[in-house]
Amino acid sequence: MRVRTSSLSLTAFMLEPVAALGRYSLLLYHAFRSLGDFKVYRKNISEQMMRVGIDSIPIVALAAAFSGAVTTVQTAYQLVSPFIPKTIIGSIVVPSMILELGAVVTGFILAGRVGARIAAELGTMRVTEQIDALEAMGLNSIGYLIVPRVLAGIVMFPVLYIAASFIGITGGLFVGSLSGYVTAGEFIDGAREFFQPFDPIFGVIKSLVFGFVITSISCYKGYFTGGGAEGVGKSTTQAAVTSCVYILLADLVLAIVLL
Amino acid sequence: MIEVEHIYKSFGGKPVLIDVSLRISEGETLAIIGRSGSGKSVLMKHLIGLLKPDRGRVLVDGIDIDAISYDELRKVRREFGVLFQGGALFDSMNSFENVAFPLRTFTDMTEAEIRAEVEQCLSMVQLPDVGPKMPAELSGGMRKRVALARAVALRPRYVIYDEPTSGLDPETSNTIDELIKSLTDQLHMTNIVVTHDMHSVLTIADRAAFIHNGHMHWTGTIEALHESHDPVLCRFVRANEYQIGKPALRT
Numbered sequence: 223m224r225v226r227t228s229s230l231s232l233t234a235f236m237l238e239p240v241a242a243l244g245r246y247s248l249l250l251y252h253a254f255r256s257l258g259d260f261k262v263y264r265k266n267i268s269e270q271m272m273r274v275g276i277d278s279i280p281i282v283a284l285a286a287a288f289s290g291a292v293t294t295v296q297t298a299y300q301l302v303s304p305f306i307p308k309t310i311i312g313s314i315v316v317p318s319m320i321l322e323l324g325a326v327v328t329g330f331i332l333a334g335r336v337g338a339r340i341a342a343e344l345g346t347m348r349v350t351e352q353i354d355a356l357e358a359m360g361l362n363s364i365g366y367l368i369v370p371r372v373l374a375g376i377v378m379f380p381v382l383y384i385a386a387s388f389i390g391i392t393g394g395l396f397v398g399s400l401s402g403y404v405t406a407g408e409f410i411d412g413a414r415e416f417f418q419p420f421d422p423i424f425g426v427i428k429s430l431v432f433g434f435v436i437t438s439i440s441c442y443k444g445y446f447t448g449g450g451a452e453g454v455g456k457s458t459t460q461a462a463v464t465s466c467v468y469i470l471l472a473d474l475v476l477a478i479v480l481l
Numbered sequence: 482m483i484e485v486e487h488i489y490k491s492f493g494g495k496p497v498l499i500d501v502s503l504r505i506s507e508g509e510t511l512a513i514i515g516r517s518g519s520g521k522s523v524l525m526k527h528l529i530g531l532l533k534p535d536r537g538r539v540l541v542d543g544i545d546i547d548a549i550s551y552d553e554l555r556k557v558r559r560e561f562g563v564l565f566q567g568g569a570l571f572d573s574m575n576s577f578e579n580v581a582f583p584l585r586t587f588t589d590m591t592e593a594e595i596r597a598e599v600e601q602c603l604s605m606v607q608l609p610d611v612g613p614k615m616p617a618e619l620s621g622g623m624r625k626r627v628a629l630a631r632a633v634a635l636r637p638r639y640v641i642y643d644e645p646t647s648g649l650d651p652e653t654s655n656t657i658d659e660l661i662k663s664l665t666d667q668l669h670m671t672n673i674v675v676t677h678d679m680h681s682v683l684t685i686a687d688r689a690a691f692i693h694n695g696h697m698h699w700t701g702t703i704e705a706l707h708e709s710h711d712p713v714l715c716r717f718v719r720a721n722e723y724q725i726g727k728p729a730l731r732t
Contacts, residue, residue, distance in 0.1 A: 262586075346572075355569035358529050359583050360558035362551075 246442045249364065253372060253438075256365030266370035274336050274371070274437070275378030281335060282328050282382050283389045289323045290315065290390030291397035298403035311404045312412025315394040320421045324387030326473060328379065329432040333465035337440035340371055341461030344444025345454035353445070368441045372434065379433025380426045387425060424480055431472050436465040482507055483528060483639065483673075488537030490523055497523050498534070499695040505639075510665060510672040512682040515692035516717065521675045522566075524692065525643055528673065529561050530554050541639075559587060562632030562640040562670075566647060568624035570616040576603070576627045577612035583635050602630040605667070606660055622653035626660065633664055640664075642674045646681050658684045679718055682706075691717065 256262065297314045344367060347353050356363040391413070398404040404412075440461040447457040485503040489496070497520045505511050515521045526532040527539050530546045538545045541557050549557070570579045580599045584590055590598065603609050606626040616624055625645060632640055642661065646654035662685050665672055674686060682689055682703070689706050691699040691714050699714050709715065 350567055350572070351565045351569040352571055354526075354531055355563065355565055355571075357531060358558060358561060358563040358565075359586070360555040361586060362555065 245446060246438075249368065249442055249445065250438060252364045253368045253441075256362055256369050259362060259365045259369075262362055262365040263370040263373075266366065267373055270370045270374035271378055273339075274332075274374040275381055278332060278335055278378075278382060279385065281331055282386050285327050285331050286319075286324065286386035286390040287393035289327050290319055290392065290394035293318055293323065293390075294394035294398040294403065294409075295401065298398065298401075307412075308404045308408045309412030309415060311398055312395075312409035312414075313416045314412075315398075315409075316391055316413035317416060317418075317421055319387050319390040319394070320425050322473075324390055325383050325425050325428040325432060326469065327390075328382050328386045328429065329436065329469040330466060332379065332382070332432075333436050333469060334462050336375070337436045337461045337465045338458045340437060340440035341444035341447075342454060342458045344368075344441060345447035345457040348445065348447045349450050349454060364445075368438075368445065371441055372437045375433035375437030376430055377433075379429045379436075383425055383429030384422075387422070424476075427480065428473065428476050431476060432469055435468045435472055439465050439468060482540075482542060483671075484540040485524070485527065486538050486540065488524075488527060488534035488539065490520075490527070490532065490534050497695055498527075501537075501692070501695075501697045503690055503697060503700065505671060505673060507638075507671055508669065509687045510661075510674065510685055512674045512676060512686035512689045513692065514677060514679070514682055514689055514717070516677065519692045520695045521677075521692055522643055525641055525673065525675045528641060529558055529563065559635065560638045562635065562637035564625065564629050564632045564640070564642045564645055566644045568616070568621075568628035570624055570628055570631070572616050575613055575615050576608075576619070579616070579627060580631045580634050583631065587635060598634065599630075602634050603627070605633070605664060606630045607656075622649050622656065625649070625657060629657075629660060629664070633668060633670070636668060637670065639671045639673065642672065642676070644676055644678075645674065646676065646678045654678065654681070655684075657681075661685050693717075 293315050294311055297311050301310050301314070344353070347367070353363050353367070356366060395406055395409045398409055399406050443457040443461040443464065447453045449456070483503075483505040485501060488498055488501050490498040501520075501524060503511075503513075503524075513521050513524060523532060527534055528541075530539070533547050538547055540546070541560070544553075544557060546554055546557055570576070571582065574582065577599055580602050581595050584595045584598055588595075599612070600609065603612060606629050608623060608626050608630070611619065611623060611627060616627070619627065629645075645657050645661065649657065658681050661672065661674070664670070665685075672685070674681065676682060686703055688700065688702050690697060693699075693713055699709065699711055701709065706714070706718070
């Protein structure tokens with residue numbers, strides 16, 4: 223009997239990821255079906271875009287500026303020698319910001335800031351029966367709560383990525399010139415030399431995917447919260463951590479597929 | 482009319498409702514009573530399709546709510562108002578916005594009409610001045626009264642109350658009972674009250690349905706409840722400091 227119970231628990235444990243994937247897919251399916259119900263979420267979408275996008279600008283700008291600056295200083299430290307032109311700094315910093323750092327730094331920061339907030343908000347609504355109250359009124363809670371958050375992520379993350387890349391490059395240029403590693407002209411020349419028009423398009427695609435990953439995972443974690451205040455804490459942490467893991471995974475997959 | 486026909490429900494292999502049947506007639510106030518964990522709230526969630534039975538069916542005005550599409554279920558749900566145990570007020574909105582929410586979402590009323598309706602609803606629950614207050618600024622009793630105003634804002638045919646007096650002091654509990662009674666008289670609603678508070682049951686209900694260990698153990702009128710000698714029912718009722726033939730005390 224004991225062996226049977228253990229094997230049942232092990233089976234349940236092993237099947238849980240499959241069940242979670244099923245719940246996540248169903249949630250997305252219902253969210254997708256609710257897209258046409260624009261009247262339900264139209265009031266929420268501008269508010270969510272404001273919270274996801276505009277409110278995140280200061281922290282994203284700060285992180286991007288420092289990333290650009292540090293990348294410039296480290297590139298100068300590692301590569302500049304009498305045999306290598308200083309333009310190499312711009313050639314490395316600018317594509318790094320556009321291809322990788324702009325999107326990934328934004329993604330990580332927003333996984334913590336936006337993802338945790340979404341999970342905590344929806345989780346609290348779940349445990350205090352506010353989601354049940356919406357459903358009991360005859361409102362589509364997925365359409366009302368999840369669709370505007372995911373759409374806001376998809377729309378605003380590319381905007382934040384563009385801002386982050388621009389600020390990061392500016393930060394690198396500014397610190398590089400101030401510290402005397404490279405002149406503004408050399409930095410810009412280097413950036414132009416190896417610039418590929420597809421790079422910013424790739425960055426936008428990546429940020430769009432990250433926006434979807436972070437908001438949908440956080441909505442899923444929050445919407446299916448159980449177990450009171452402890453459950454809300456657990457969902458919030460899981461939303462941030464899981465989002466970060468899937469950002470890394472998506473980053474690799476997109477690089478392999480698109481570059 | 483709401484009909485519950487032989488429903489079974491279990492969670493993680495543990496049966497919570499076992500062959501439960503119930504009929505709620507138009508205009509009556511039915512109290513679903515039972516100990517904590519007996520399955521009352523689970524039964525309540527089946528009535529509006531928040532939970533689906535493993536077996537059996539729930540009919541609202543003859544419609545099997547588990548056999549219809551989600552969009553059709555949402556239409557059926559609009560016939561209901563629900564007062565949740567903790568009120569379930571939206572904590573990002575103030576009291577006025579909470580009561581206005583169903584009106585804004587489901588009607589084409591103008592802002593002036595919505596304002597007048599919300600003020601009337603808040604007056605009905607004797608809280609005419611709490612409109613600007615956030616739910617966090619309200620006491621437990623006030624939160625339940627604002628939630629009651631929201632529940633009846635669309636003038637539903639059925640109102641479900643989940644433990645309307647739990648966690649409240651006796652005086653506030655009396656106020657809630659009186660409000661339910663007066664709203665029923667004013668708005669002619671069918672009420673389903675999920676509670677273990679026998680004072681509430683005796684004050685507001687026409688009939689009671691007693692759930693014990695997941696089974697529908699006893700149903701009958703309040704008069705029949707007074708006269709019942711069923712040992713399990715009597716033990717539950719007496720645990721509420723109620724003695725047959727004497728007024729019930731608040732627990």
